[in-house]
Amino acid sequence: MPAPMSRLAQRRLRLSALLLLGVVLSLLPYRHFTPPADLLKAVRERDFLSVHTRNTPTTYYEGRHGPTGFEYELMWRFADHLGVSLTLDASHHVMSVVEAVRREGDLGAATLPLDPGQEGLIFSRAIFDLQPVLVYRRGLPPINDPTGLAGLEVGTIRGSGADQALRGLQADYPELGWRESPEVEVPELLSRVESGNLDAAVVYDHQFRTNRIFFPGVERGFAIGQPLSLAWAFPAQGGLRLQQEANRFLQQLQHEGALTDLVNRHFGHDDYLEYVGARVFIAHLHERLHDYTALFREAARSTGFDWKLLAALGYQESHWDPEATSPTGVRGLMMLTLPTAGEMGVDDRLDPVQSIDGGARYLRHIKDRLPDSIQGDDRLFMAMAAYNVGLGHLYDARRIVEQLDGDPDSWEDVRDALPLLQKREWHSQTRHGYARGGEPVIYVRNIRRYYEILSYVDRSQQQYLQLNESNGEEADDGPLFEIVPPIL
Structure with missing residues (x-):
């Protein structure tokens, strides 16, 4: 029986091959897949956990020493907890993660807000708070409340939960409208704000704190509504056992303090350099x-x-x-x-x-x-x-x-x-x-x-040198953003 560290090292060696396998499988013609009634049993029998995620600085990305990111580290630890390897499909945007979990399993980990009303999905326990915040371009008058948004171009990610925060705000401020798309990510939103293509954006506070050092031309405005909860999504047809095992795993991490340490390590170093x-x-x-x-x-x-x-x-x-x-x-x-x-x-x-x-x-x-x-x-x-x-x-x-x-x-x-x-x-x-x-x-x-x-x-595809050379020239939005009009 190999020692735990040796077993972990072996799984790390297998990760690259499994990631490649995930990419290859994603290119094959789609065939409808029904999750087994006992997804936990199926995961253990096949010896790997398949996770749908997003390639973002707060979720999963390739770092100097290989794959990293807050949710990536959680996924990896969960796979090790189950005694299986990990394979990722990181080709998604936020809404396609949800759809992929519904049709393919096993798990979605992509800064998903806990939403029990999502058809065909069940969610893990809350992992940590997601506070939507309004951020805006430096140089505009300070925006400290919704009245400062009049006449501004605001953008957000559809399906992220931040868009729901805007809809809640629109109920009290019906003159509010914005642009939204599931195909953008936070860095692109912030680059659009900084370059003048947008005036403001709604993202989560931890996403802004992680990215703000790269976008010093973007300022924090105000919090919108109450915090949501980050959670993992599972296919409802796969039974409850995998979700329950994930809840036990997350509860254990929280009890040991490891979850707090992980959050602090990834999101708690916002003050290394002054703005x-x-x-x-x-x-x-x-x-x-x-x-x-x-x-x-x-x-x-x-x-x-x-x-x-x-x-x-x-x-x-x-x-x-x-x-x-x-x-x-x-x-x-x-x-x-x-x-x-x-x-x-x-x-x-x-x-x-x-x-x-x-x-x-x-x-x-x-x-x-x-x-x-x-x-x-x-x-x-x-x-x-x-x-x-x-x-x-x-x-x-x-x-x-x-x-x-x-x-x-x-x-x-x-x-x-x-x-x-x-x-x-x-x-x-x-x-x-x-x-x-x-x-x-x-x-x-x-x-x-x-x-x-x-x-x-x-x-990054949004390199600073390219943005600097563009002299603030606006990118063509084309069909990327859908306009959500005021409800007046």
């Missing part, structure tokens, strides 16, 4: 990054880093200014000290070619010098911290972690110890003494957030 900082970053992304993208890519090829990570580090150092100079004499786009430049063979620190290449090789040099016991992202984050504060101070922080009975190979523990280097009671016991230990913590945090933005831009 103003994000706006400046994206402005510089449009104005400066294209001059250095090829250099970052070349440096990445020679050092094994993701070019977007090197670009994020370069932005944190100099805002991509090749002539940047600090009061302490650190210079250039990657802000190399004179000794570091000499060590890396950089003759001219103000030459962006040499600076980017030298900075990337220096980060690789630091990372390679770290103890072998530090692995994965912990190793990368500690290397970035040492780029800022120096290896000596990083090692001092690791020794403090050991004194505190923590794990010196864990970035989280070292991150908590670094600020202690500012306190005499701690730095007096170290080899390298005082350091402004809070700075590398912020430094790594900011680079990670800049990297998230660059990764979003790199994978």
